[in-house]
Amino acid sequence: MLDNALALIDEYAMLPAGGTVLCAVSGGADSLCLLHFLRALAEERGFTLHAAHFDHRLRGEESTADAAFVENRCEMWKIPFHLGSGDVAEAARREGTGIEETARALRYAFLEEIAETIGADVIATAHNASDNVETVLLHLIRGAGLQGLTGIPPRRGHLVRPLLTTTREEIESYLKERDLDWREDSSNADDAHARNYLRLQLLPRMEELNPRFLSGMERTIRLLRQDNDFLNAQAAQVAALGRWAEDDLVIEARHIASAPAAIAPRAVRTLLSMLGNGSTDYASTHLEAVVDLARGDDPSAMVFLPGGLMAQRVYGELLLTTRRDPQVLLPCPLELDGETWPEGSLYGCSCRRCVCPEEPEPGVMYFSEFTGTPVLRPRQTGDALKLPGRDTKTLKKRFIDQKIHRRDRERCPVLADEAGILAAAPFGPEESRLARPGQDAWAVTFRSRSTSTTTERKEHDYAGT
Structure with a gap:
């Protein structure tokens, strides 16, 4: 077993007993090791494990093969699997952002969406000790204060990184001992990228000077993080x-x-x-x-x-x-058989007639009936929502909990009719308005403007098959 990982998991309480863990899996050695490791711990520690893979569509058939590899491995291990994809190059061109920055934004947006859908307590990513050292060196080269020299945090909110004190060599040894293969990203061999240059050229030289360079850096990062945490705690008292x-x-x-x-x-x-x-x-x-x-x-x-x-x-x-006046969503009636995109809204809404199924499609809400004309409108003071199986909360509280920027809150539509709220984006439906299986229903889906043309999702649940 990976002793360093176990110690870090316990130190930061990364794996909630009785909870759900969503593991991000690219198919590479790090993430495959993490998935296999968490699978071994799931029954022992009493949590449910899901896996998610995001296809960035940057490497053609190689990207498609990565997704198929992860899907196949999840099927073999009976792990519920969630697949998403996005045209990163097109999104970067449209937004005027870098490829790496855009890829990360789309990937994490997908992971957050899946985590919300399945009720995951944490999202586990496979950053390792070598990644952490590379990050610190990049910050040092560019110039950084103490915060930047603490590297990647082991835990930030519900994002956890169980392998952060495990080296890449330990990860590959773990996989080889268990005869597990993995995918190699061909772009990792291109040392024109700064991080790849550090990994391929600089770190081997540093380890020639000091064979224990990585473990020494890991100890240094831990000490710096302790100092940084103390200073941040003092600052929090001022704030x-x-x-x-x-x-x-x-x-x-x-x-x-x-x-x-x-x-x-x-x-x-x-x-x-x-x-x-x-x-x-x-x-x-x-x-x-x-x-x-x-x-x-x-x-x-x-x-x-x-x-x-x-x-x-x-x-x-x-x-x-x-410093800017926020855009405001303009109310409009819901198109009952088609799509509605209110002016100023971050989300559109599709609606169609159907029979409520026994197994609802992910992301689809089924309402038994509308009272009067349903409309998409901005939130109003006092609006509250009871999501299925959860407590009632005001929309203001939900926006704060989800850390949705206040400029965007007025652009998230509320679906309501004369009887009250039916649903609110990006949260979901009001429990009391949902149809029962077998009833005639309206199938309603919220679609984000930022991902409607760049991201698709496919979900499989192999548990118990």
């Missing part, structure tokens, strides 16, 4: 002095201004993550600019930040808010 004013955050400028140099930028990062979608990806120049704003004398100065955010002095207070 806790802020207060919400509607959808904005306000804190007395003196709390930031008087904080030590190691704490003040971290407190600003914490506040910005609360205001936005949970992202902490802000450059030190952005954070220091906000600290300077708090320490300055101009009572109305402002700083513009990434992601449409801004910081503004309002006399003795520091206001964190958005």
